[in-house]
Amino acid sequence: MNISMIKQRAREIAQVNKxxxxxxCLIIGIITALPSLLNSGNGIMYVIHLIISVLLIATEQGNVVAGLKVVTNREQELSDNDGIYGIVNWIEYLPTYLTKVLVNFVVAIIFVIVIVACSIGSFGGILTLVTDPYSVSPIKGVITGLSALSGMxxxxxxxxxxxxxxxxxxxMFAMTYLHQEYGIKGFAALKESFNLMKGHCSDLLFIDLSFIGxxxxxxxxxxxxxxxxxxxxxxxxxxxxxxxxxxxxTYLPAYITVHALFYKEIAYKFYDEGRI
Structure with missing residues (x-):
């Protein structure tokens, strides 16, 4: 896959439709920022903040819709309404976006448990060795010393x-695009996206890093x-x-365009083979 050509083509398309x-992108950005205006630090405001966040969970789908339009020669269909597409069609896209959130949550919880366990072992071992290094038996000393290494x-x-x-x-990158184009949603979209992105993660990472500045x-x-x-x-x-x-x-028009073009490139073979 020629990433440079994809980026160049995306820049050209984005410039024409900037x-x-x-x-x-501005409409989506403003809508996405709305929950942050609420004080989520206590009581009822936290609940309201959480409810609004859930209601806006699919807002980014507008970027997917707009990106696919410009890379499939349907730029004449672009509309400011695309900015609220994810909200208007919230129920339709909720399963896919909730699946993405759930996967990230599960991964985070697993690592929190691991990190907490390592931290407890680290601090406990270090505390014992520092405060009373001669009161432990050789075996216990070795175990305590090993636990101190858990800080690493x-x-x-x-x-x-x-x-x-x-x-x-x-x-999980392709999930929202697969849902948009083929109606594949939720865990089915997760599975298909994992298959579709196999061997292409480094390409997408390279594209994303090119916008890091x-x-x-x-x-x-x-x-x-x-x-x-x-x-x-x-x-x-x-x-x-x-x-x-x-x-x-600045960069978002080109960013959403190159993402859509990248998706179309990797999905093309799947489409020809009739897998999707």
Whole structure:
């Protein structure tokens, strides 16, 4: 797969349709930022925050819809309504997005358990050796010393967690596209996406990393905006709009276009073989 050609083609398509794609990305960005305006620190506000987050869980589907339109020569169908596509069709796409959230949650829980276990062993062992190193038997001393080394395992487990969570999300990349094009949803989409992305995770990672400069820059500027405007009330909303506009009018049009084009490239063979 020629990643450079895919990126070049995506940039050309995105440039032609930048105005429409930018508006759609801005709408999605603003909608996605809305839950952050609520104080989720206590009581009823936390519940409201959680409910709104669930209701907006499929908002990103608008990017999938817009991206597929421009890479399949249907750019004339682009509409600002694509920005609210995931909300309007929330019930339809809920199973697929919930599946993605569930998979990430399970992976996170497993690693939290491992890290906590390593931490307990580490701190307990170190404390014993430091406070009373001569009161333990040789065998117990060896065991305690080994437990002290578990501090290294905490770091290793954390690095492993980052690696696994990135790999899992790369393998789940095609789920929303498969749902959009073929109606494959939930765990069926998960399974098919894992099959479709086999051997292509490094390609997608390379594509994503090529945007890392823009992501970092927009992240820094968004942090400055958040500090200046706060995260509550009218000023907080204005800050969220400005932050959303940063990505929408810089790299996001090309980003969602190259993702859609990449998906079409890897799905083409599956489609020809009649697997999908």
């Amino acid at each position: 105005a429409s794609l930018s508006r759609i 395992l905490v770091f290793i487990a954390f690095i492993a967690f980052l690696f696994v969570i990135v790999w899992v999300n790369l393998r 823009w992501m970092i820059l927009c992240g820094i500027l968004s942090s400055i905006i958040g500090f200046a405007f706060g995260d509550n009330g009218i000023t907080g909303l204005l800050g969220s709009v400005l932050s959303a506009a940063l990505g929408a009018y």
